[in-house]
Every structure is written in structure tokens, then in C-alpha cells.
Amino acid sequence: MRLSTYFLPTLKETPAEAQIASHRLMLRAGMVNQETSGIYTWLPMGLRVLEKIQKIVCEEQDRIGCHKVLMPTIQPAELWRKSSRYEDYGKEMLRIQDRHGREMLYGPTNEEVITDVVSQYVKSYRQLPLTLYQIQWKFRDEVRPRFGVMRGREFLMKDGYSFDLDLESAKSTYRKIFESYLRTFARLGLTAIPVRADSGAIGGDMSHEFHIVAPTGESAIYYDKAFESLDVDNISYEVGSSLYAAADEMHKAEECPIPTSDLKSARGIEIGHIFYFGTKYSEPLGAKAVGPDGKTIALEMGSYGIGVSRLVGGIIEANHDEKGIIWPESVAPFKVALINLKAADVKAQELCDNLFNTLTSKNIEVLYDDRDERAGTKFADMDLIGLPWQVIVGNKTLETGMVEIKNRRTGEKQEIAIEKVLEVVG
Numbered sequence: 550m551r552l553s554t555y556f557l558p559t560l561k562e563t564p565a566e567a568q569i570a571s572h573r574l575m576l577r578a579g580m581v582n583q584e585t586s587g588i589y590t591w592l593p594m595g596l597r598v599l600e601k602i603q604k605i606v607c608e609e610q611d612r613i614g615c616h617k618v619l620m621p622t623i624q625p626a627e628l629w630r631k632s633s634r635y636e637d638y639g640k641e642m643l644r645i646q647d648r649h650g651r652e653m654l655y656g657p658t659n660e661e662v663i664t665d666v667v668s669q670y671v672k673s674y675r676q677l678p679l680t681l682y683q684i685q686w687k688f689r690d691e692v693r694p695r696f697g698v699m700r701g702r703e704f705l706m707k708d709g710y711s712f713d714l715d716l717e718s719a720k721s722t723y724r725k726i727f728e729s730y731l732r733t734f735a736r737l738g739l740t741a742i743p744v745r746a747d748s749g750a751i752g753g754d755m756s757h758e759f760h761i762v763a764p765t766g767e768s769a770i771y772y773d774k775a776f777e778s779l780d781v782d783n784i785s786y787e788v789g790s791s792l793y794a795a796a797d798e799m800h801k802a803e804e805c806p807i808p809t810s811d812l813k814s815a816r817g818i819e820i821g822h823i824f825y826f827g828t829k830y831s832e833p834l835g836a837k838a839v840g841p842d843g844k845t846i847a848l849e850m851g852s853y854g855i856g857v858s859r860l861v862g863g864i865i866e867a868n869h870d871e872k873g874i875i876w877p878e879s880v881a882p883f884k885v886a887l888i889n890l891k892a893a894d895v896k897a898q899e900l901c902d903n904l905f906n907t908l909t910s911k912n913i914e915v916l917y918d919d920r921d922e923r924a925g926t927k928f929a930d931m932d933l934i935g936l937p938w939q940v941i942v943g944n945k946t947l948e949t950g951m952v953e954i955k956n957r958r959t960g961e962k963q964e965i966a967i968e969k970v971l972e973v974v975g
């Protein structure tokens with residue numbers, strides 16, 4: 550992508566309304582634009598990150614055999630009356646009437662809709678277990694939308710729903726998704742701590758929240774310090790049941806099973822939340838199946854959320870410095886910033902164009918700063934945007950064919966021949 554023709558509206562000044570680093574940096578790096586409280590437009594750079602996160606989330610869901618669907622954002626109130634949640638949900642639900650005066654709502658979550666779908670098509674234990682998921686926009690009229698995309702009113706969620714015939718099978722599904730979440734977050738460059746949690750408005754008997762530790766986190770969490778040095782490639786549900794971690798409302802100091810020397814308390818950002826709630830929705834909405842014994846029973850259900858748009862802010866909270874964002878490679882909007890410091894020079898243009906073509910032909914995503922701007926502006930913009938690698942073409946390149954390569958995370962710089970760039974960043 551050539552920066553001269555891209556839409557990247559970066560800001561020099563820090564917007565006054567932004568209280569935390571990720572919000573400030575997302576606005577300054579031209580990733581989002583606020584339309585009204587808690588509602589954002591995703592600009593090209595922000596959207597690239599959002600889409601990278603979605604891709605990883607989908608790959609990990611598909612890997613464990615979940616199937617992707619897409620439900621509507623607008624739902625009929627009738628389904629929520631059946632589950633008795635229409636009144637309970639209160640002011641957080643955006644209620645709408647269509648032209649016929651029918652009551653509708655903008656979905657804050659989709660347990661009712663998916664249970665309705667499954668009730669129509671699943672009739673036998675042979676169709677189970679089944680987990681369906683989607684990535685779809687939700688609306689919750691939060692009392693205090695804040696911190697940018699972290700607590701929005703309209704936000705993107707991965708929501709999955711599992712259907713099993715019995716408790717044992719439902720628990721095994723829950724475990725599988727629990728493990729898969731740790732793997733998903735690790736791929737996003739995050740250490741997530743699975744804390745035992747209250748199931749709140751979704752309801753149910755068993756629930757875990759996944760938190761990343763950050764001073765700006767909205768919740769207090771308590772956890773065994775062993776979570777910080779876990780081997781992320783070999784994590785299992787055993788971790789969830791044997792190591793201690795709890796959300797504030799679940800933590801009782803006097804009942805805590807581990808010595809205080811091992812207990813850490815921190816602020817956490819909730820990036821995922823999973824629930825097992827048995828037949829709470831399947832019963833009233835009629836999702837049943839005939840078991841091998843010929844008896845018809847209500848399905849055992851769970852639901853599993855990941856805050857996809859919140860993750861963009863969360864990843865920045867965990868990966869930035871005073872100059873800007875430091876993207877983990879897996880979600881970086883581009884991998885390489887190619888900075889031409891002699892943009893008006895024909896020879897420099899030719900060298901950069903060739904390098905740009907070589908890298909992009911190898912499927913390496915390059916943001917090519919071909920603007921005729923001061924070096925200081927270019928460096929500041931690129932540090933702010935935070936792509937993993939910066940390749941700098943300047944006077945020295947014209948004289949000796951050498952470019953400077955900077956690693957944004959370590960700050961390490963090296964000089965190499967322009968032909969060797971692919972070897973380093975590839």
C-alpha cells in the first residue's frame with residue numbers, strides 16, 4: 550500500500566476525551582472515528598487489524614469443529630419473551646418498533662435466536678454435539694461507554710453456542726472451548742488468565758472470564774502467579790481446574806486455596822467469557838432431541854464469547870510504548886513499513902518501488918511511505934502506527950546500496966544490503 554494514496558488520518562495532538570493509551574493511540578493512528586458515544590467507524594488501518602483478529606478467531610473455532618453461521622442483528626422481541634429475558638434485560642437493550650408496531654430489538658447477544666434455529670432442525674442425538682458460532686455486531690446501551698472500543702455500545706463479538714445431549718458431553722465441550730480460547734489468545738500475542746466468574750445476565754452454573762492484565766483494566770482479578778509462566782503451547786483445561794484464578798466477586802480471601810505468597814491481584818481486561826447453563830434456554834424455546842433410549846429431552850447448552858473489537862484496544866494496552874503501538878506480528882495491519890526518505894529522488898523511488906514489488910510478490914504486507922515529507926514526520930508516524938519492521942531508504946542507500954532496518958519492538962537497528970531485506974523480514 551502506498552501511503553500517498555492511502556486513507557490514514559493520523560493526529561499529532563492527543564484527543565482530550567481519550568483517557569487510556571489504547572484509545573489515544575487508536576485515534577491518533579487513524580484507526581477509528583467516533584460517531585457518537587460508544588459507536589465507531591472503523592477506518593482502513595483499524596479494519597485491517599479487526600479482520601486479522603477475526604481470521605485467527607475463526608481458524609481456532611473451525612479447528613475444534615465449530616461451524617460458522619451469521620444471525621441477524623435485529624431480533625423479534627417474541628423470542629426474548631419466551632426466555633423471560635425481555636423485561637429482565639432492562640435499559641441496556643435497544644428496543645425498536647417496525648412500521649407495523651411489532652416489537653424488535655438490536656441483539657445484545659444471541660442465545661434466543663440460535664436456540665430457536667436449533668429447535669427447528671435438531672431432533673435426534675445423532676445430530677449432536679453441535680457448536681455454532683458467528684462474528685456479529687452487538688448493541689448494548691451501556692450506562693458508561695468509555696475507553697473507546699473497549700466498552701462500546703455497538704461492538705463486535707464472536708459468540709458461540711453449544712448443544713449437547715447430556716451433562717457429561719456438555720462439560721467436555723466446555724473444556725474443549727476453554728482450551729481453544731487460551732490458544733486463540735496466545736496466537737494474538739496475549740497471556741489470558743481464565744478466572745472463575747459469575748454468570749450474570751446470561752445465567753447458568755459454570756462460567757469463566759478470560760482476562761489480560763493491564764493497569765487500566767475495569768475488573769479486579771486474583772490468580773496464581775503460575776499463570777504468568779505457563780507453557781502456552783501445552784495448556785489444558787487442567788490449568789483451569791487446578792490453578793486458582795477468580796474474578797473479584799468470586800474471590801473470598803478466607804477461602805482462597807493458595808498461599809498469599811503465590812496469589813497475585815491485578816486489574817484485568819475481560820476479553821472473553823464462557824458459560825455453561827444447561828437447559829435455561831432450550832427448555833422454554835423447545836430445543837429438544839430424542840436420545841438413544843428413545844426419550845426426548847431438552848438440550849444442554851453453553852455460550853462462549855470473545856470481545857473481538859475490544860481485543861483491538863486490549864492488544865494495544867498490552868503492546869505499546871511512549872511513541873506508539875507495537876503490533877504483535879499476527880495482527881499487525883502491515884508487516885513492514887518501507888520508508889523512503891528521498892521521495893523526490895528518481896533513483897530512490899526506483900529502489901523503493903523494486904523492493905516494494907519484491908516484498909509484496911512474496912505476500913509480505915508493506916506500507917510504503919512514498920510521501921514527500923520530513924524524515925522526522927515519517928519516523929514519528931511509523932513509530933505511532935507500530936508495524937513490526939521499518940526499512941529505511943535514504944542517502945546511504947543511494948551511495949552504497951545499504952538500508953537501515955529497525956525492529957519496532959526491540960528498537961534494534963541494523964544496516965544491510967537492500968537485496969537482503971527479504972531474508973530479514975520474510
Ligand code: P5A
Pocket residue numbers: 657658659660689691698699700701702704705706707708709751819820821822823824852853854855856857858859
Ligand atoms: C457469550 C456469548 C455473552 O454475551 N453470550 C454470547 C455470552 N457474554 S458477555 O460476557 O456478555 O460478552 C462476551 C464478551 O464481549 C465483550 N464485550 C464488550 N466489548 C466491547 N464493548 C462492550 N460494551 C462489551 N460488552 C461485552 C467482552 O470481551 C466479553 O467478554
